[in-house]
Amino acid sequence: MEILRLRAFTIGDDPASGNPAGVVLDAESLDEAGMLAIAAELGYSETAFLTAITPDAATIRYFSPRAEIGFCGHATIASAVALARRGAAPVVRLATPVGEVPVEATAERATLIAVDERVAALAEPLLDELLAALRLDHADLDPELAPAFVTGANPHPVVFVLPGVLDRLDHDADAVLALQDREGWDGTVPVVHRLAPTAFVSRNPFPRGGIREDPATGSAAAGLGSVLRARSDLAVPATITIDQGAETGHPSRLIVDIPTEGRIRVTGTAG
Known part of the structure; x- marks a missing residue:
């Protein structure tokens, strides 16, 4: 398991910009209580937990310090960049609690393709x-x-x-x-x-x-x-x-x- 801290939706080189997010890769060993505990310890608005990671797919869940959230955009962007830095495919299909969300990512930038609303x-x-x-x-x-x-x-x-x-x-x-x-x-x-x-x-x-x-x-x-x-x-x-x-x-x-x-x-x- 690897715990990363990223900022998503940054502006230029401003080190204060962007929404902080936790990204936990290879989180198979964690149950819901463990995920919530890590999210609370990090203290960010959301932390993403990724499992079943392959070069072009992963399962993802999102926890705030208080509760599980159905979907989180900034933690998705952060997760996609983290996967790209690991050598993932240019497009990764994320199985989220609200449906499949494809993401396109490089080591610095990502695009999520939102579910229909x-x-x-x-x-x-x-x-x-x-x-x-x-x-x-x-x-x-x-x-x-x-x-x-x-x-x-x-x-x-x-x-x-x-x-x-x-x-x-x-x-x-x-x-x-x-x-x-x-x-x-x-x-x-x-x-x-x-x-x-x-x-x-x-x-x-x-x-x-x-x-x-x-x-x-x-x-x-x-x-x-x-x-x-x-x-x-x-x-x-x-x-x-x-x-x-x-x-x-x-x-x-x-x-x-x-x-x-x-x-x-x-x-x-x-x-």
Whole structure:
């Protein structure tokens, strides 16, 4: 077994950039309790555990310090880079808890090909509860981009806000966690502002993972791409960028390719 520490969705040579992730290779000897213990010891938002590794395939599970998570984008990027550095094939098929996720990787960069996701409206009573937990109100919402709910990988809401709202976001972590646990939401709760048609900035509360805020979230990035395509809020095919994590001290950048149809691709560098 080999335990690695990487940063995914880095920006240039900035040593503080990117979301830290644990990657545990050849984790066959670990049961769930052992995986959770290592994830808690590392203390990152997620740690990936890989088993049954071959040159072009592996099985992967994701654990936060608090619980197992269905899918984690930044730990997938980190894992793909770790496998590439080990001499893996250019494309590796990862068997994840939410389905097969192919990844293309080099020793510094990776692209995950996300599972298909479905997009629906966020019910008004639930939206009211979520806004209260985020310490926001309806006046903070972007009137041109309606809140949405995404399922397929990690089920989660997406909330679009006006300029300046992200700067003062101060969510009630206990209230957000209670909603996540009650509703079965996994991963983060992305709060997003559109800077330009293809440029976005996001903050992602993550109490379910045992941390206040996640610096970079590949699963939520794929979800955002699905929302924009499903709602026709973007002319596709298109490539968008998402900046995230500055408030945590780990500025990060995610690149999302949104085809007219088919799977969305999320790309980032790692180190």
